[in-house]
Structure formats: structure tokens, C-alpha cells
Amino acid sequence: MNAMTDPAFFSAADKGVLRLITAGSVDDGKSTLIGRLLYDSKGIFADQLDAISRAKYKRTVGDTIDLSLLTDGLEAEREQGITIDVAYRYFSTPVRKFIIADAPGHEQYTRNMVTGASTADVAVILIDATRVVDGQLLTQTKRHSTLAHLLGIRHIVVAVNKMDLVEWSRPVFDRIRDAYAALAAKVGIASFHILPLSALTGDNVVGKSARTPWYEGPALLELLENLEVRTDASAKALRFPIQMVARHGGDRADDFRGYMGQLASGSVRVGDRVQIQPSGVAATVKSLVVYGGHVEEAVAGDSVTIVLNEDVDASRGDVLVHESSPASVTRQFEAELCWLDTQALNPARKYLLKQGTRLTTAKIKSVLSRRDIHELEETDATDAPFAMNDIGRVVLATRDALALDRYQDLPATGAFILIDEATHQTAAAGMVK
Template identity: 50%
Template sequence: MSTTTERLAATSLLRFATAGSVDDGKSTLVGRLLHDSKSVLADQLEAVEHASRRRGQQAPDLALLTDGLRAEREQGITIDVAYRYFATPRRRFILADTPGHVQYTRNMVTGASTAELTVVLVDARNGVVEQTRRHAAVAALLRVPHVVLAVNKMDLAEYAEPVFAAIAEEFTAYAASLGVPEVTAIPISALNGDNVVTPSARMDWYGGPTILEHLETVPVGSDPTDAPARFPVQYVIRPQTAEHHDYRGYAGQIASGVLRVGDPVTVLPSGATSTIAAIDALGEPVDVAWAPQSVTVLLADDLDVSRGDLIAPSRTAPAPTQDVRATACHLHERPLRVGDRVLLKHGTRTVKAIVKELPYRINLTEGLAHEAAPGELAANDIGAVVLRTAQPLPLDAYADSRLTGSFLLIDPADGTTLTAGMVGEAFAAGNGGDCAVDDDGWDF
């Protein structure tokens, strides 16, 4: 293992999300995970116990540890994405408990967009249902590296192995048809704690890991040298002092890969070339830096570089383009339609864009079947979009980079986030064509 990878492994962080149908027990699982891993503060547990007693429950309702909104507590469902941080001696975790209702599918997209693992819950009594397939499809579209199938409420299925085996086989086959690379199936009872943190004596037929054991041992990230370096510029540093009058640094967070002093680089979208003269990390000069470190890069040449530009190795620099073809997850109640004027935010750069075409909508309940020319994408819809931007953008394919291959569409009138996009070629090229000149300045 390289020195860089060893440093990353020493402080490994796993981001994961939970998903599943309503009442499958997502919040209870997360609460059990926090409780049994000793990650709940005493006053938090006391508040949950008090609230449970007021409801007439003798045992604490661990779902209350994550259902923080008043509407969630009143209805007993999850509406918003609840983020929680906890740690064990082996690893640190950031979890996102996402909603199960169909109308909140967009919230799963938000919670799983940065996840390296998704836990999909299934009620052992109901098996794989429509919403289970929808969540598996979203995980596949977002290219989440690891998927865990947690067959919950095994206590209500008499801890029967055949019940678990049938569900695991059906889900694994469906996930494989979507291109999900890996599924780990675990039988659990979140309410009783079976196979969540400690192995279950009532399911001795199961010899695999518990949920926590799998979370602690699943491979996290990858060697940063495996990905091309991408450095979005966030800020240009020009100290106004006599001592540093010639200092010109470009600050930001490395999105992927490794930067080294002496590397030939290209600044995009301008295409200007130079060499990395120095790298500052935490105020100290270093010879090498890797994702996701925040650093300041100095170039050998005095170039016109500003916020929103991307610095990349010359030999692997992406070709800037104004024609964007992507898969879009629409998040807002206002539909996305052909001809809409939007702002496209990619990394640290925001440009004007026009929706040129909506080739198809994806039917998540039928294995990603395509519905041609839907006319619009409504809230929670996922489909293909063709955009034309006012300025060129250095885009990577989402399959190659989840960071530099993704973008947001924003309402230019009020700044509302409308759509999440993933650059790719999952659909045929659009007709293209020139865009007419508008009186409002949208000329591209």
C-alpha cells in the first residue's frame, strides 16, 4: 500500500445512506445503530425515553433519535434527510437517513449522492416491493459502490432462513440487472438489535457480518493516484504586502487525483498551460497533495486564472464543451421543460444554460425503462436532458468522477435548486442546432 493510501486509511470516513419503503424500519435501524454503538449522549437517550413513556411505550423508541422534524414525529415517518455523525474505534461515519415515501424520492437522491454505501431495507413480511426497486435503481444511477440489503423485521418472520434467502435472491438479481456491482444481504431485527451491532443467537444459520461490522470493514475510497487530478479554483490569493507582492496562489479543494510540484497542467476552459511551481497545505510548502485536501497551488507562469476555472494535468485534461448530455434528477415542484433558462453550477463555476431537449424519462419501477419525449420532468422524475451552456465547461463523465461529472441546475430568478445532473451518454444524441438570440441576453 502506498504512503498516501496508508494516511487515508488511518482516518477513514464512510458516508452511507439508508433507504427503504415506509415503515420498513429505517429510523429504528439508525437509532439502534447509534444506541448499541454507544454513540448516543445521555441527555439524548433520556429525552427519547421520556417521549416514549409519554406515548405509553416501556422501551425507548429509537426511531426518535433521527426523526427530528415535528411532522415526522407526529406522523411516524421520515420526510427530510436526517444526517448523523458517529464513530467507532475502527472508523468514522456520516449517515443519511432518507425518506421512504415515493413523493420524497428526490431526498434519497440528495442523501445518496455522496454516499459510498447504501443500506436498502426490506420488510421480511413484504419482500421486494416497488419502492425497493426504485431505491435500487437510484443507487445504480448514482453509482454507489456498495449496496447492503438489510432484510428487517425477521422477528416477525420467525427468523426463518428461507424467507431471507428468497428476498436476497430476488433483490440481488434485480440489482445485477441494473449494474449494481456488489450486494451484501444481512438478516436483521432493528427493533430487537439482531445482527445490527451484535450477532443474533436467533439466526445461527447466518454466518455473515453484522451491519456495523460490515460498515467498519467495507473498503472506503480508493488510491487517489487511480483518478486524474482535478482542482477547481475557489479563490485567488494575492497578499497586499511588500513581503509577498509577487505571490499569486489559487486556493481550493482537490476534487480527485494527486497534484505534484513540477506537473504540467492546463487551466480550463481557457486552455492556457503552465507547470505547478509550488503547493501550500496548511500554510506549509509540500511537494505532493491529494484529494480531498484543501491547498493553494502556485503556477510557474502568470496566467489569467479566476474562481470557477479548473486546473488539471495536461495529459488528462477534459475537453471543454457547451453541449451537455446528462441524466437529470428533478428536485423541485416546478417542472423542468424544454426551453427553460437555468443556471448550471459545475464545481466552483456557474454559467447560463438552456434546456434544449428532454429525450426521455426513466421508469424506475420497470428496470430503468425509457418513456420517450415526456415533455417535462416533474418533481422526483429522473430522465435525460440536453443542455446548451453560454460558456464551455470542462466536464468529466459521471462514471469517471462523481464530483466533476455532476452539476446542479438553478433557477436564475431566485437561486432555487431545480435539478441534479450526472454527465453521461445513457441516451442518443439530440438534434442539436443553433440557439436563437434572445432579447434578454441569453445568446449562445
């Protein structure tokens, strides 16, 4: 049994589960690094090793295993030698359990990177040491670092890969460290960890390498094992997006009506005074029903049916909050958008907006600015519409009122996506400012 099939892997959150994503440009070595972590931590089976050693798309010489094939499983990925879709892998050490997302580096698949990064605690940004010329980082390194910061990822780890190809040169590493420090200052990244390594040879991946006596920090795995990522979501304000109204016994006077969903944040107890947003109607929690019976309290992450004392009008898309800490209710708000569609933003069109369990229509009222991904500064965006992979600030107006929080405070009610009404493609990922 491996980590993917072991039920204990997902039930041992108290031992610490770290979700991380690898990001960066094409050919920086993201898939190889994950393969190295799996291989050196004994996280793969012998038959898997045998299968990739015989793969026709193997890009290594002789008997050397192409570890990137452990995550690049699609035929098109192996044929082209690039990652296209996000691949998830699971492994554990005696210290911690890991869920790794291998994100594509190609600009065309930035949307896939956003998907994987939206739930990550740590972003490992890979930089190919051979491709940083005169201290100029690649565009995708800048874009992925910006997105990781906007998505609120707590820890940024910069892995300077392929150091073996520059003979483990400390001056090369120092130039890259200084270049990334300048990037972090422009983006707003308060702190980051940086280390030299080689995913191909395994130096500084699982254990410290003798080839970098000048590097005094930990190896990558030791660093990941010791990062503090726990956040007490139950200590935040209550946000309970209603997924469904449960009814039975409707022909009786004592019929059952409860509101089903999962607590996105906060906690709720029997007797609590709550408010249904966006309507603002107040009620009292009568009971909390879970699989197996009734409980007195539910916390963030729990799936529960909330029964109220009062007969109120509440349905899918509404949000239950405590009266003392409501969300902001509005039909117009400012947000940061990452445009993901091949069709450019059209301010004259309506888009579907999905926020939590609420689906409504929205229009872009105005485009405030676009982030120049090369200079990392906000620029005027009135000259051209947002195109694919553009990042910027806009003002949106929605048909229905929404219960919103700032994304930095509560991602569950601060995040949304825009959907093209005609094609049903995801047009943009948004974060409420």
C-alpha cells in the first residue's frame, strides 16, 4: 500500500500535511525534482521504476532513469517533453506527509498552474541556473512568483536547479539570489527561502551535498519538513456557504428542513445567532446534524446540516455567518484578475461569476490597471483589453448581491472565477481586493 491508497494518509492531519506546488519556466526541472523527491524518499514502487526505464520517450542517457516521467504521464507530455496538466503525487516521511502538484511551466498552461496553486501552502519556484543571463529572470519565473503571492501562498522556496551545469559556482548562485530578491521586493513577497541543488543528481534535494560547502542551509526535503504551515481556520469568522436545502416529512407539521454544506471557516454551536447573507435575515441554530447523529459544535472543514429555529428564506448560494462578524454585501467590488481565456476580455459582454456556491452574472465595469509582467509594475490598461495570462485590477458589477471578504482575509468568500457564457470556458480567476 502506498501513500495514495492508504486511508491514514488523509486522516492524519494532526501529524501535518503540507501541500506544495512546483512552478517556474519550461525546462527548469520541475517534474524531475518531484521525481527525485519520490525516488530518494522511497515513494515509488519497483514496477513504476521499471515502466519509466523502458519508456520510449526517455530523455536520459544509458540506464539513467528519467524521473520526470513519474509525473508527466500524458502521452502528449512525454512526446513533447513538457508538462501540460497539473499532476498530483503523494508521499510521506517520518516527519510529515506531502501532497505535491507539478504545474506546467509553459505560458499557454498558466491556468493549470493557478488551479494547483490555489490550495498550496508552499510554492517551490525553480530557476535554471544556466538560463539566468546578466541577472535577468525568465518571464514565467516572474509570472508564477506574482501569482503565488497574489494567491496568498505562505512560503516561497526558490530552488536554483542545474547547479551541476555551472560547476556549483557560488557567484552564479549569488547573482540569482540577488535577482530574485529584487523580484520579491517588486512583487511584495516579504521573505523567501533559496537553495542550490541539482534535481538530476539529487544534490541538496533529500540530503546535504558535499559539493556546496559554502551553502549553510538545509536540503530541500529538510526545509519542507520543518516549514510551519498550520492555520487555524476555525478561529476565523464563520462562513458557511449553503450547498443544498434538505427536506423530508413535508406533509407533517414537524417536517425537517436543514441547510447542508461544509464550513469554509470558523465554527458554529447550537444556540448561536446567525445571519443569512445577502438577505441579512437573522436566526438561531437549533441543531447540527452530521453523519451518525447530532453534535453540539462544528468547525471549519466539517460537512454538516444546520437546522434553524426560525422559518427563513435561505437557499443554495446564500452564506450563513455570525451576526457579530458578517461579510460585506455588495453588487460592485474591486478585484485582481488573472485572465485565462484565449479570448480577450470584452467589457461589453456579461460573464458568469462563480463564488462559493453562488452563480450569478457579472460585467467588467472598468479596468483599473494591468501588471507589466516584465517590469512588475502596474500600468494603464485602457489601451488594450486583457489577453491570456494578463494580470490586473478591475471593478465588477454583479446581478445578485454577494457576501464578500478580502481574499487575504478569507479565501473561501474572497475568491471567484469568471466563466464565458457562450463557451463555458473559465475566463478568469479573481481575488477580491
